[in-house]
Structure formats: structure tokens, C-alpha cells
Amino acid sequence: MAAPATSITVAVPRIKLGSQGLEVSKQGLGCVGMSATYGPPKPEIDMIKLIHHAVDSGVTFFDTSDFYGPHTNEVLLGKALKGRIREKVQLATKFGVQxxxxxxxxxxxxxxxxxxxxxxLMRLEMDYIDLYYVHRIDTRVPIEVTIGELKKLVEEGKVKYIGLSEASASTIKRAHAVHPLAAVETEWSLWSRDLEEDIVPTCRELGIGIVPYSPLGRGFLAAGPKFIESLSEGDFRKRFPRFKPENLEQNKQIYLHICEMAARKRCTPAQLALTWVHQQGDDVCPIPGTTKIENLNQNIGALSVELTAHEKAELESYAAADAVKGDRHAFMANTWINSDTPPLSQWIAE
Structure with missing residues (x-):
């Protein structure tokens, strides 16, 4: 059997993300783990090297937030993307959580x-943000009010495109009516598919791109239960329900099935899980995160893996809703399930 395709050299295609003109690499890079959340910050020099390697490899879409660190991840991206490299990349950051x-x-x-x-903008040392997301929805403020201010920032040239993260279909529609959205970022992976009923159809109806975060199940679909044992005490993932002992044994079976198919496909489990996300459509741009160059290369290699309709259905059967135990997020209250906001008329009346 041939070795898994962990470092295949693949040309990373470019796609139009949404219908507003934003063009990005078909796969992005989530940067949160470089500075926070998943254990202690990684050495800055190593992370800058990783970011430069990503650009050289054709991955030019980077995802950060002012919440990551907090603030330090934006500072890191600013240092890494200085100079001529800035015009080669599409930088997405977020606001709304503190x-x-x-x-x-x-x-x-x-x-x-x-x-x-x-x-x-000051932390990034940039004149504009390519894609500016509302990180989470403030349920006290009509979404029209939030988007109205973002619209002004677009008109002033400080932001090129705007998006929402973890927003319900109704919130997406209301926001888009004020100013067109380029993208909606939300969790989407083989074992997190709750957005497919309403959110994905809404985005496609309105011409909005979809940016799946945690496409590898926060690492579980890539490495299985063993990686949980190695998490540091400060790693945020220790709090996630699906990784709790009472849920882990059942969820382990999903990973084992993925491994079996990956062996047949001569790819890694990570590549197989990531390929499934890519094959959801040409309007989808996953942003798997990593702090290691070898993992970045492996993720790019997923672009060379193909799934037949039968294989896709088989994979989905492994991670059907009744086969997954535990919520997908540690704070479900701060996801699209609870993201509806008051009507604009109520805000005006007050």
C-alpha cells in the first residue's frame, strides 16, 4: 500500500467567496491556535514561518479575531503579513466577543x-480589513443596527467585505438586506451538520459564501482520542462535551471508521474528513487550523483526494446525528441556535 499523501504538492485553487467580489484560496488557515485557546502561545518566529509557508504554498486566506489572545493573534498576523505580502493575502478578522x-x-x-x-487595524498595522465578521450575535441589538455601522466602515474603505459568524438563517437574511454579506462562518464538519437544514440553503439563495471552522472536529477527526490525552491544561478543547469520558467511547467509533476508509483511499483521516467538507460545494472555503508545517502540507493534500457519491454517503453514515454523542460546542448558547435579535422597530422606539 502506498504511503498516505501527507505532503503532496497540490496547486491550491482560488474561488469566489460569495457574490460580492471577494476571491480567496479554496482552503484557508485558522490562526487561533497560534496564540491562544489551544494551550500556551506558540513561538512567534515559528508561527511567522508557518504563515509565510502557507502563502508560498497558495493558502492566502487567514482567519483571526480580536478575541484570540485576546488581541495577540492579530498582532502576530500583522507582523507576519507586512510589506508586499499584504497584497497577496485576504485577511479575515472578527469583533463582538470580549x-x-x-x-x-x-x-x-x-x-x-x-x-x-x-x-x-492598529494591531494588524493595516489600512483595511478584507473580511470583517460579527464574531457572535448580540441578541440585545437589532442586527440591522450592527450591520449599519459596518456598512459605514465599508464606505470609508476600512473594511472591504463583511460577514457573520454563528448566525441563524433569519439573522443572515436581515443583515444581508442592510448590506450584502460576503460570507458566513460557522462550524461545519462531518460530525457537525446542524447548519445544513436552514443556514446553507439561505446562504446559497442569497449568494453568500460559507466558511466552515473546525472542519476537522477540533482535531478529533484527524487524530482521534489520543490527541485529547495530550492536551495541555489550558487547552479550551478539554471543556467540549464530545471529548468528555462519558461521550468519548462512542465518538471514538466514528474516528475508527474514518481511519478504515482513509486506509482504503491511501490518504490520512484528516485529508478524508477535510475532503468531505470541500466537496460540499464551490462556495465553501474551510479554514482548518494548525501550528505545524507538516499538518498544513497534509491539509493542502486533501485537495487531491476525491470521494465518489457512495463513499460520501458511507462517510456520512459513520457520523450520523444519532452516532455523535455530546454537543458540538462548549457554549451552545453563543451559537446560531440563539442568535436572533430584536426587531429594528423596537430599537427605534427605545
Whole structure:
């Protein structure tokens, strides 16, 4: 049997993300793990080297947020993307989530929108943000009010395109009516498919691109239960329900099935799971995160793997909803399931 395709040299295609003109590499790079959330920050020099390797390999779409660190991930991206390299890349960042009194607070009021954008531009040392997301939806503020301020930032040239992260179909429609959205970022992987009923059809009806985060199940679909044992105490993933001991044994079976098919396909489990996401459509751009060049190369190699309709259905049967145990997120209250906002008329009346 041939060795798994962990470092195949593949030309990374480019796609139109949404219908507003944004063009990105077909696969992006999630950068949160470089600075926070998944254990201690990684050495800056190594992460800059990784980012440069990504650009040289054709991966030019980078995803960050002012919440990552907080703030330090944007500073890292700013350092890595200075100079001529800036014009080669598409930088997405987010606002709307902050720690306050040791709790997560979500904000979408106009002043916070503008202040956050100005602060991100300073940390990134950039004149504009290619794609600016509302990281989470402030359920106290009509989405029209939040998008209205973002529209002004677009008109001022500080933001090129706008998007939402973890937003319901109704919120997406209301936002898009104020200013066209280029993308919606939300969790989508072989074992996280709750968005397929309403959100994906809504995005396609409106011409909005889809950016799946955690396409490898936060690492589980790539490495299985063994990686959980090696997580540091500060790793946010320790809090996720699907990784709890009471759920792990059943979820392990999903990974084992993926491994079996990957062996038949002569690819890695990560490549197989990532290929499934890619094959959801030409309007889909997953952003798997990594802090290692060899993993980045492996993820790019997924672009050379193909699934037949039968194989795709077989994979989906392994991770059917009744086969997955535990919620997909540690804080389900801060996902699209609870993202609807008050009507604009209520805000005006107040």
C-alpha cells in the first residue's frame, strides 16, 4: 500500500467567496491556535514561518479575531503579513466577543463596532480589513443596527467585505438586506451538520459564501482520542462535551471508521474528513487550523483526494446525528441556535 499523501504538492485553487467580489484560496488557515485557546502561545518566529509557508504554498486566506489572545493573534498576523505580502493575502478578522468580569460578553452596538475596527487595524498595522465578521450575535441589538455601522466602515474603505459568524438563517437574511454579506462562518464538519437544514440553503439563495471552522472536529477527526490525552491544561478543547469520558467511547467509533476508509483511499483521516467538507460545494472555503508545517502540507493534500457519491454517503453514515454523542460546542448558547435579535422597530422606539 502506498504511503498516505501527507505532503503532496497540490496547486491550491482560488474561488469566489460569495457574490460580492471577494476571491480567496479554496482552503484557508485558522490562526487561533497560534496564540491562544489551544494551550500556551506558540513561538512567534515559528508561527511567522508557518504563515509565510502557507502563502508560498497558495493558502492566502487567514482567519483571526480580536478575541484570540485576546488581541495577540492579530498582532502576530500583522507582523507576519507586512510589506508586499499584504497584497497577496485576504485577511479575515472578527469583533463582538470580549471577556468582562471573567465572563464572555457579546456586543454589537455601533460604538463598539467602530472602536473594535479601529483597534484591530492598529494591531494588524493595516489600512483595511478584507473580511470583517460579527464574531457572535448580540441578541440585545437589532442586527440591522450592527450591520449599519459596518456598512459605514465599508464606505470609508476600512473594511472591504463583511460577514457573520454563528448566525441563524433569519439573522443572515436581515443583515444581508442592510448590506450584502460576503460570507458566513460557522462550524461545519462531518460530525457537525446542524447548519445544513436552514443556514446553507439561505446562504446559497442569497449568494453568500460559507466558511466552515473546525472542519476537522477540533482535531478529533484527524487524530482521534489520543490527541485529547495530550492536551495541555489550558487547552479550551478539554471543556467540549464530545471529548468528555462519558461521550468519548462512542465518538471514538466514528474516528475508527474514518481511519478504515482513509486506509482504503491511501490518504490520512484528516485529508478524508477535510475532503468531505470541500466537496460540499464551490462556495465553501474551510479554514482548518494548525501550528505545524507538516499538518498544513497534509491539509493542502486533501485537495487531491476525491470521494465518489457512495463513499460520501458511507462517510456520512459513520457520523450520523444519532452516532455523535455530546454537543458540538462548549457554549451552545453563543451559537446560531440563539442568535436572533430584536426587531429594528423596537430599537427605534427605545
Amino acid at each position: 471577556f468582562k468580569d471573567e465572563k464572555i460578553e457579546v456586543r454589537g452596538d455601533p460604538k463598539y463596532v467602530r472602536d473594535s475596527c479601529e483597534a484591530s
